Structures are given as structure tokens and as C-alpha cells.
Amino acid sequence: MSLVQHVSSINGVDIGYIKTLTPCEVQVIITLLACWCASGIVFGFAALKPVMISEGVYQNLCSETVLPKEGNVCRAQDLRLNLFFMVSSITANVSALPVGTILDRYGSRWCGFIGCAVLAAGSLLMAFSFSGRVDGYIAANLMLALGGTFIFVPSFRIANAFPKYTGTIVALVTGAFDASAAVYLFYRLAYEKDPVTFSPKRFFLAYLAVPACIFIALLTIMPAHDYQTTQQLEVKIEEAEDVTQDVHDSDAEIESNSELWQVRTDRAKHRKDQLRKIDKVFGDKAERKQRQEWEEERHETSRVWGVLHGLPAHAQMKTPWFILILLMTVLQMLRMNYFIATVRSQYEFMLRSVRQAEMINDFFDVALPVGGVLFTPVIGLLLDNFSVPATLAMIVLLTTSTGALNSVPTVWTGYLTVILFVLLRPYYYSAMSDYATKVFGFGTFGRVYGTIICFSGLVNFAQYLLDYLTHGPFHGNPIPINIFLATAGLIVGAALVAFVYIAEKRWREEKAEYDEERQRLIPEEEEEEA
8 A cells, every 4th residue: 555545635644654664665675676686687788698699699690701719709790799788778778768758647556567568578589589489689688678667767766655765765776776787697607507407598488487576566565556755745744734724614513612622623633643644754843854954955065956947848958058968978878888788809809818808707797786786875975975066077087087998908907997887887877867956957857867868878879880890990999999989078078077167156156146136135125115
């Protein structure tokens, strides 16, 4: 039973609300498990790719004269495997906008049902593809990516189950998404132990248990309706604190003063009971005040909070605030997905050693999910305690350092590149959404953020061009691509940091002048009224 079911439109919260606290905890745990098992498994492609190569997927594309050596892959096969991942990564990003629209209209439960159906279809098609019956690998991976988005995007709403711990739950959901890349890692480890018992066909048939369990949980344990937001609960608090609700128009029909006093006393008691029940979930007045002061301090720290709040989305998208973060995201998303798809082949070329490249790839398979989970709490602290210009500057420093190290053909730089990459990836996505909230506001967040992710996803089709250039004119050498992406990221990133720093100072000066002028006019207005 959900919070919406317990909170009536007039009276506030019924007595059953407190009894749902334990089920709420179970719902949060189930949501995290669902995200961990299903939300972003396609981003564990680096772990699945060796299995696909071992199974001979797309090996038919190799000509007889350039058949891959054992444990290696030919150019055409590698391009098709990278396309397999590219389509899924684009789908995961582009689908965020329509999934968000469906979520707003129909709620988390229906998104979950759709996600389960699409995940099941993708698993079945993947199993049939590995059995040799059909060549549906790309379509199946697309479905797994789409199903994962339908599971992931609505998961943030479960944070409203515990308004006092919203930030913690959101961080856990984000960490669960990063951890989902480990699903293919665990499978690959099992496959290497016994390829027959743990064949890809059997794995994907067994994976059907994941959408099945999520579907059952949606029907039995998860809330039928989404929990009310913090803003909606604040309205309930105002209603519960309004003493005028103790007096009704129907009181005129009560002739006895003692009876009237008793009726109004009962109403006041009921109203205060509702307020106490909300306080247990949302925090009492002192906690709410402390949380509000903390939010105001966080807004002040950001230096840019509210700079474009109130403007329509189309007007916001015409400003450099939007255009520069869009270009930055396009470049970073392209670079991240290119690295995920090619980490092994890059270091095979740069190190001239299949074994060392495998070791770096294996380290990456583990570090990608683990790094995201462990770094998530630190990300929250960084975003809360550093200004937006400082955060962007750190991101530019990290992206440039990662790109530079990724262009140096040594073993130690390979490992260091992986470490920086697995820290940068969750940090960038979190910082981008944080930037969108602080600069553009919650009113247009869905459209602005969705447009950035959707457009960046579409541009990721250029990843296929990067693969073609690497295998074609550059003869397998990834260094020119890495240098280009690092340089482009540095130029756009530096422009973004410089603009935000200058625009923020100008905006705050104008705001201070406006506030000073307003304060100066207040005494004059009071004198006129007198």
C-alpha cells in the first residue's frame, strides 16, 4: 500500500501510514536489487565481448585469409561487435526521454511492467541468437537496454518513501545502476570455468528469472501508486497545521455549546494526529527547518542556483548555459562509450601484448561497477561542497588527464586510465544532472536533461565512424582518436568553465544591485503608505 493511498486529499494521513514503514524498507531494497540486476547490464559489454568472440559471434564476417587467431578478432567482426554495444548504449540514452514521459503519465508501476516485458523479450531473443536459430543479437541487446531504462528511470521515485533520506536513496539507486555492469562480469567468470554448463543460451534463459521476479514484486509488494513528493507532503503539513480546519460551516447546526466544543476538539485532535504521523516520515518542524537551511546553504555554495529558473525550456536551450553543457556531454558520452567498447583492442595495439591487454580489460570489468558504487557517496559530498564552476573545472581536469593517459602506450598508464575512467563516469553523469537542476530548475528539468541525454545518445552513432577510422586509415591505432577526443573535450570544457565563471559573477553582481535597489525603495514605499 502506497503513501498516496494513505494520504487522503483532505484529511492528510490515515492510521495505516506508520504500519507501512517496514514494507517501505522492503520496497527500497527490491528497487535497488532490480536496478542492480537489470538497469544497465548492457554497459558490462567489455566483460561479455570475450564470451561472444569465443562463441564465434559474427566470425562469419571474417574472410578466409584474415580469420582471427585464437583469442583474437578480425576487423569486420570487431566492428560488428562494437556496433552491437553502440546501438544498446544509444538506446539506453535516447529512451530516457520517452520513458520519462510515460513515467509522468502512467507512473512507476506501468513502467516496470513494460520494462519486464521488454527485458524478457530481449533475453529470449538473445538465447535464440546464441543457439544459432536467428541473428538477433543487436535487436536483443537493444531490448535489454530499453528494458533497463524502464526499470532505472522510475526507481528514483522510491526515494519519496523516506523523504528524510531522499539523498541517500538516490545515491544508492545510482550506485546500483553502476553495479549492474557486473552482471556480465559474473557470468564471464562462470563461463570461463565451464563454457558448456554456463553457455550463453543457458545464461540468457536463466536471466528470464530477473524480469519474472520484478514482475511478481510489482504485483505483490511494490506500491500500486507512486509515493507523494516532498512538495506534496509540504502541502499536507500546511493543511494539518491550519487551525481553521477545526471550524466547519456545519457548526451552525449544532445548538449545544458543549457538543460544539467537543466536535471541534475532536477535529483538532485528529488534525494533530495526522501532523504527528507526517512528522515521523518527513521530520518535525525543527528537522524541516534544519533541512531547509542546509538546502539554502547548498544553493549558495553552488554559486549559480536559480540563474535560469522561471524561463521556458525553449528559451533556456538557446543560451550558452545549455549549448556548452550539451557539447561537453556529447563529447564525453562518445568518449566513454568508445572506451568501453574498445578497451581491450586499444591496449592490444598499444602494448603489443594480448595477455597484458586481457589483464587491463579484466581489471576494467571489475573496476567499472565497483568504482561507481564506492565513489557514489564521495560524489554527493563533492557536489554539495563545491561550486558549479569548481566542479566543472575538476571534470575538465579529469577528462583531459584520462584522455592524455589513454594515449600513452604503457602498462601503468593503462591501469591508471581505467581507474580515472571508472571514477569520472559516475561523477560526470551526476554533475551534469546537478548542473541542470541548479541552472535550469526543476520546472524544466525533464525536458532539458532529457534533451541533452537524447541528443548525446543520437550523436553516439559517430562511434561507428571512430571504429572505422581506427581499423581503417589508422590501422588499429587508437591514439589519434584518443588525442582528438581529449583535445576537443579540453577546448569545449575550458570554454564551459570560463563562461560559467564569468556569467556567474556578472549574474550575482546584477542580482546584488537589484536587491540593493529594492531595499532602497522599501523605506520610500513605507513613507508613501504612511
